[in-house]
Amino acid sequence: MAKITILGSGGFGLSLAVMCVSGGHDVTVWSKFRDEIDTIKRSGELRSKLPGVMIPKEVKLTTDISDVKGSDIVILGIPTRFCREVCEEAKPFVSRESIIVNTAKGLEPESLKLMSEVTDESFPDNRTAILSGPSHAEEIGRGIPTTVVVASEDREVSYYVQNALSNQTFRVYVNDDVVGCEIGGSLKNIIALAAGVCDGLGLGDNTKAALMTRGLTEIARIGIAMGADRNTFAGLTGLGDLIVTCTSMHSRNRRAGILIGQGVAPDEAVRRIGTVEGYECTKNAYELSKRLGIELPITEQLYGILFGGISPKDSISTLMSRPKKNETEDGFLGRR
CATH class of the missing domain: 1.10.1040.10 (N-(1-d-carboxylethyl)-l-norvaline Dehydrogenase; domain 2)
Structure with missing residues (x-):
């Protein structure tokens, strides 16, 4: 079992939370939006982002980004434009041992940098990876078989993430080509x-x-x-x-x-x-x-x-x- 913190309560982040909890992991979801957290606590779902998918009570919900402390894996489920901002906000609380896994798909505005470059710059002391592939949140959250790719400059990191996240409905392949996958x-x-x-x-x-x-x-x-x-x-x-x-x-x-x-x-x-x-x-x-x-x-x-x-x-x-x-x-x- 891994301690996993997901930064972002968008559809993809929530779907990964559902999937990771079903795999027996200790999962926390952070959001800067109190109304989204309160909605999930009240109704058990977030219709605006992931309609029809119930968020298990085992998923911890927080607006306190310091709760990222001690995580084995930190998953970034943040839109590209705000990724660096959230990384910098989380940075003081992220343990050096935490593996940072980015799921955003895009180029940073103005700098035109890849998200892997953004995470490497924000967390220079951490090992990082990206998770990408054909993966609609609506289907991951419902347990529909999905295959994705983890890519990292450190293959040991890729294997760790692959083993941690793979289950009967979520299959993770390893690829060493970070740039190509991004x-x-x-x-x-x-x-x-x-x-x-x-x-x-x-x-x-x-x-x-x-x-x-x-x-x-x-x-x-x-x-x-x-x-x-x-x-x-x-x-x-x-x-x-x-x-x-x-x-x-x-x-x-x-x-x-x-x-x-x-x-x-x-x-x-x-x-x-x-x-x-x-x-x-x-x-x-x-x-x-x-x-x-x-x-x-x-x-x-x-x-x-x-x-x-x-x-x-x-x-x-x-x-x-x-x-x-x-x-x-x-x-x-x-x-x-």
Whole structure:
């Protein structure tokens, strides 16, 4: 049994709490929002974040971040934008022996750093890892079989997290490619948002298949430029996460994209859906691609839709009218 503290009472954090308690662990969930903690204590669930999933009474609930002391594993379930802020708030209370596991998928605004870089900077004395893969909170919380990946620069850490979190419904694989796993998990939100736009426009399966396939090429292209292993993008944190996020109505990115395709203004669509990581990640990835000198046609067009007032229909026409190319000119998944 491990002592696990989950920072963040969002859907994913709560679903992991349910899963970890079922595995016999000592679990605490921290939130800065007293109303969320009080709602769970009163009703046994948090409908706004994880409807229909009851939070076991064995899960300890707190708004006191000092309760993170003495944890074997600290899981960060914080949106990308606020990850560093919460890390710095928790830092004085986190034991040096605690393993920090980040689940946020995105790039830090302005710095464009990976979340693993953020956690390493915030907790220089701790060993860290990331947890990523095709994993809707709604399904983890209901015990639906799910497979994810843990990645760390320290394989011993990966094995520890794998053994601690794996159970009959939650299977954890190990991957040494931290950068690839992070890029795949982050940039797939961009492609899922674009896939939703296609759905909102009423386009067909042909269009979505093309978008997902070429989107995966873009994800791999930028990942490889940052030192990732191309094989990672054919795995759970690449292709797997892309499939689940582009095709499911659990996906907030896809649902926001559908609204945009139907004519709702992008900022209003995000307001209606809530946290849509792909919205900000599109801007960050666009800026990163310019910094790296990498062409990302789908990302560029989505950036234009979200922040430049370009109509989705015009973007589709632009993509379809690009210069003719050989599909394998850069090789499969970016190989030259």
